[in-house]
Amino acid sequence: xxxxxxxxxxxxxxxxxxxxxxxxxxxxxxxxxxxxxxxxxxxxxxxxxxxxxxxxxxxxxxxx
Amino acid sequence: xxxxxxxxxxxxxxxxxxxxxxxxxxxxxxxxxxxxxxxxxxxxxxxxxxxxxxxxxxxxxxxxxxxxxxxxxxxxxxxxxxxxxxxxxxxxxxxxxxxxxxxxxxxxxxxxxxxxxxxxxxxxxxxxxxxxxxxxxxxxxxx
Numbered sequence: 410x411x412x413x414x415x416x417x418x419x420x421x422x423x424x425x426x427x428x429x430x431x432x433x434x435x436x437x438x439x440x441x442x443x444x445x446x447x448x449x450x451x452x453x454x455x456x457x458x459x460x461x462x463x464x465x466x467x468x469x470x471x472x473x
Numbered sequence: 474x475x476x477x478x479x480x481x482x483x484x485x486x487x488x489x490x491x492x493x494x495x496x497x498x499x500x501x502x503x504x505x506x507x508x509x510x511x512x513x514x515x516x517x518x519x520x521x522x523x524x525x526x527x528x529x530x531x532x533x534x535x536x537x538x539x540x541x542x543x544x545x546x547x548x549x550x551x552x553x554x555x556x557x558x559x560x561x562x563x564x565x566x567x568x569x570x571x572x573x574x575x576x577x578x579x580x581x582x583x584x585x586x587x588x589x590x591x592x593x594x595x596x597x598x599x600x601x602x603x604x605x606x607x608x609x610x611x612x613x614x615x616x
Contacts, residue, residue, distance in 0.1 A: 431475065432475035432476070432477070433475050433477070433478065435477075436475050436476075436477045436478075439477070445477055447476070447477075448476055450476075451476060
C-alpha cells in the first residue's frame with residue numbers, strides 16, 4: 410500500500426515504475442498487493458526511483 | 474526477464490528436473506521388473522542418471538547449495554559407511570535376488586571391494602569440491 414501511495418505521489422503508472430526499475434508491470438503489481446517479496450536489490454532500486462527510503466516503503470510498524 | 478520471472482522459471486525447471494529423474498527411475502524399474510529386460514538393455518538410462526546425480530551433488534557442494542559449516546571426520550566416515558552399506562545391499566540384491574547368478578561369498582566380497590573403492594573416489598571428489606567451493610566463497614567475501 411505504501412508503495413502504491415508513493416508511486417501515485419510521483420505521478421507514475423505501474424508500467425512507468427516498472428520500466429525505470431527494469432522489471433515487468435506484473436512484478437510491481439504483485440509487490441503492491443503484497444503477493445511477491447522482492448529482493449533487497451529491487452527494493453533499493455524502487456526506493457531510489459521513488460526518492461524514498463527502504464523504511465518509508467517496506468517497513469511495517471505494526472509487524473515490529 | 475526480471476527477478477520474479479527468473480525465480481519462477483528456476484523453480485519450475487527444478488521441479489521438472491526432479492520429475493524427469495523420478496520418471497527415468499520409474500522407467501528403469503518398469504523395464505527391469507515388469508518387462509523383465511536385462512540390465513544391459515537400459516544401461517544408457519542408468520549411466521545418465523548416475524552422471525546426473527554425481528554432477529548435481531558436485532555442483533550443489535561447489536556453489537554452496539549444501540550448508541557445510543565444517544568438514545568433520547566423523548561425519549565423513551559415517552557418510553562413507555552409509556554409502557558402503559547401501560552399495561553393498563544394492564550389489565547383493567542385483568546379483569543374488571534380482572539376478573539369476575548366485576554369487577559365492579568370495580565373489581561378493583570381491584565386488585564389495587570395488588564398491589568401497591568407487592564410493593571412496595566419489596566421496597573424495599565431493600570433499601575436494603566442498604573445499605574448493607568454500608575457498609571460492611571466502612575469496613568472494615574477501616574481494
